[in-house]
Amino acid sequence: MKAILIDHDDSFTYNLRHWLKPLCSQIEVFNHQDFFKTAPKIEADTLVVLSPGPKNPIDYPQTLDWLRSVPKHTPVFGVCLGLQMMAQALEVSVKPYSPPLHGKKSALCILNNDLENLKNKKVARYHSLYCDFESGQNDFEILAVSADDQLPMWVKHQTKKWLGVQFHPESFLTESADLHLQYLNNWLQR
């Protein structure tokens, strides 16, 4: 499997590349501005990964436009800001979270049997915003939440081939990073 990793001026992008490596034979990293300028062709077997990053989804209108127009069978995986952009693109509210959590850990509470082996695993959180999936009608399914504050951590879309995480699977603070990657792999094979 090949991957295109779109970097939103983040400082964890190359950790994400390292985390994805066992799954992807080739990972091309593009800064978001270069990606939309050059618009490389996305082949059928390519996973598109949206990196975390600073600021708010509305500060990246090109990524939002791209998400709204991408064919629904194109696999897209979003991390933190990446997930928030998926939510924003489909009119889910993205709101400030108080207090912001940066470099902190939460245990996972699992809502879907496919993620059962991630139960109680601690994940790293770096976010000031969150997706309020309860704010209106949408087709996102919440697969896992944080045990301490019940915020969606693993989320998938029910009709588009979209998967996202609010936490940082690439962080050294995240436990069993390989099991998280395995779930991404299982989802891709489906």
Next chain:
Amino acid sequence: MTPLICFYEKDLFIFSLDYEVHHCPAQMRVADFLNTIEKEFFNAMKVIQCNFEFDSMSAQKALYNGSKASVFVIQNYALKTLAEITAGDVKNISHQFKPLVSREQFTEQVKIIKGQIAEGRIYQVNLTAPLAAACNESGLDIFNYYQAKFNSEYKAFLPYENYSLISLSPELFLQRVKNQLITRPIKGSSSAEKDFSTSLYKNEKEEAELSMIVDLLRNDLNNLDENQASVVTKHREKMQLGYIQHTYSEIQVSNDQPLASILQKTMPGGSISGCPKIESLKVINELEPYRRQAYTGTLGWWQKNDFTLNLTIRTFIKSHDLLVYHAGCGIVYDSDPESEWDEFLLKTGSLHVTK
């Protein structure tokens, strides 16, 4: 000739009276300058220094005139202990330092950063400010006097034409020995009088500050070579430095690239910029009125493929009749503006500061 002094290995320092300094021209990229130097002086012992700003331009005020990067090419040197270097009378000197940013300005800047963290712009920013004192002594007198006051491994004295740099840093930025690249970021500080466990080790704010920087430095090292993954080899260890104590971590990666390419992807250091780095550098540029120049840049020795470079903190610049020092702190959402000002003052250690 004024001597040049630079840490080399534990307790041994490069001491030279026979060197030649090369400056990076303003219009040249630092990486190109370093590659040129490497080509011409590969075997020679060199002491290099690069500013925090590296290649970026800034509208902030400069505190002295210096180039963005320089290299001392050393013809002859000896390895000496500090006791040998500083033997003789050490002048007892005293300077009255005044912060160039007021308590009100600094705490206001902390509040602005906290607001921007809440909006999602950044996760952490390292906020710094300079202090200055009138000074009549020579740079070397200042090194001799203050080096005994700072318990730090990476001490250096660099004599430039118009100013001198006295670095008493405890922090390792990058070291390469036999193709193994190491960095040792420091984050988390408390007064040495406080209990390590409660003030630092069990403190969630201090833990988050360091963990964030570890992830950032893993990223910078993972960016160097796609086929080499970095490894966290130490996390949250104690560093005791007399008046202050810290927590630090260590990250390593296998690497055989030219130093210029490494610095291009890792400068400025994560522990003194913030996270995410690009946006943090913009915030620093917006808030700090002065350029940092050598402060929070890097300096150290370089010979063939090996080098040891410090993160240039706890550093003085003696320029004309002025002695400049800087201090700073990592600002996160949990930061209390008044406590961060106290931490800023704590980092001035034994200096006399007008409060």
